[in-house]
Amino acid sequence: MGTESLNIAVVGSGIMGGGIADVAATAGHNVVIKARSAQSAAGAVAVVQKSVDRRVSKERITADDAEAIMSRVGWTMSFDDLSEADIVIETVAEDMAIKREVFAELDRVCKAGAIIATNTSTLSVTELALATGRPTQVLGIHFFNPANVMELVEIVVPDVTDAAIAEAATQFVAGCGKQPVTVLDRAGFVVNALLFPYLNNAARMAEAGTASREDIDIAMKGGCNFPMGPLALLDLVGLDTSVSILRTLAEKFGDSNYEPVPLLCDLVAAGHLGRKTGQGLFTYD
Numbered sequence: 001m002g003t004e005s006l007n008i009a010v011v012g013s014g015i016m017g018g019g020i021a022d023v024a025a026t027a028g029h030n031v032v033i034k035a036r037s038a039q040s041a042a043g044a045v046a047v048v049q050k051s052v053d054r055r056v057s058k059e060r061i062t063a064d065d066a067e068a069i070m071s072r073v074g075w076t077m078s079f080d081d082l083s084e085a086d087i088v089i090e091t092v093a094e095d096m097a098i099k100r101e102v103f104a105e106l107d108r109v110c111k112a113g114a115i116i117a118t119n120t121s122t123l124s125v126t127e128l129a130l131a132t133g134r135p136t137q138v139l140g141i142h143f144f145n146p147a148n149v150m151e152l153v154e155i156v157v158p159d160v161t162d163a164a165i166a167e168a169a170t171q172f173v174a175g176c177g178k179q180p181v182t183v184l185d186r187a188g189f190v191v192n193a194l195l196f197p198y199l200n201n202a203a204r205m206a207e208a209g210t211a212s213r214e215d216i217d218i219a220m221k222g223g224c225n226f227p228m229g230p231l232a233l234l235d236l237v238g239l240d241t242s243v244s245i246l247r248t249l250a251e252k253f254g255d256s257n258y259e260p261v262p263l264l265c266d267l268v269a270a271g272h273l274g275r276k277t278g279q280g281l282f283t284y285d
């Protein structure tokens, strides 16, 4: 798998599904988004459309380029339509039971030789690999949010994975203009293992009222030169996803400091999931 055009399947049509579809189609690959409803598929395709429209308006690409990108993006509601995929990237909710079900379906439909990848933030890629009858073909391809902006992609390689699969995934990611790093299958990999304790402690500080939510973010942007404050970043990631990530880290590292603070759990219970619902630690239009 070099620089040729591949058939990419993205399973899941949320924040990451739409973003990864955009990246892959922009890099010249054919993309099919597997969604559970026509409405959510349309939402993911609209994310790609909005992204290409923005690049046309900024004169980074031409209208013809935009049309070509959109012509490479399709969607389906059936796993059976993923049988031609060279690489499948799973982006469903951060929940092992849900992902295992998806991997069992992928094992059923994917062609021999297909790379089956997860975009999980913290869950065991090895466990997902072993949920299939072909663990050597499975690995993590962990894009960051927003996928079309963030340069880094973690290539998460379980011990069971074939080295050639890891190499092919790395080439694919580099071909998408991203910076791959190779990581062992450890909870949180590199970035989230280091980032989430910080984000959780920022939420703990907001809960304690040490400063206002706005001022906590202003302090970390101004004091550390971070592009975003920690509370706005939690809202961007999604509070449900963040709570799942923290619970996995707490369990895997046996450290209660990773346990999501009550403020985050309460917001999730109230359905305030961050930017994607318009309300989280902050409110969005």
Ligand SMILES: NC(=O)c1ccc[n+]([C@@H]2O[C@H](COP(=O)([O-])OP(=O)(O)OC[C@H]3O[C@@H](n4cnc5c(N)ncnc54)[C@H](O)[C@@H]3O)[C@@H](O)[C@H]2O)c1
Pocket (backbone or CB within 6 Å): 012, 013, 014, 015, 016, 017, 036, 040, 090, 091, 092, 093, 094, 095, 098, 119, 120, 121, 122, 142, 143, 144, 145, 236, 237, 238, 241, 276
């Ligand atoms: N949000 C981020 O910043 C970020 C960054 C990197 C990786 N990730 C990871 O990417 C994955 C997706 O995250 P997201 O932010 O796109 O989430 P999201 O909530 O925006 O989307 C989740 C998707 O999962 C689907 N889904 C939910 N329950 C399902 C089920 N039972 N069966 C099938 N599909 C189901 C939803 O319909 C939706 O398409 C997670 O593993 C997450 O950890 C997220």
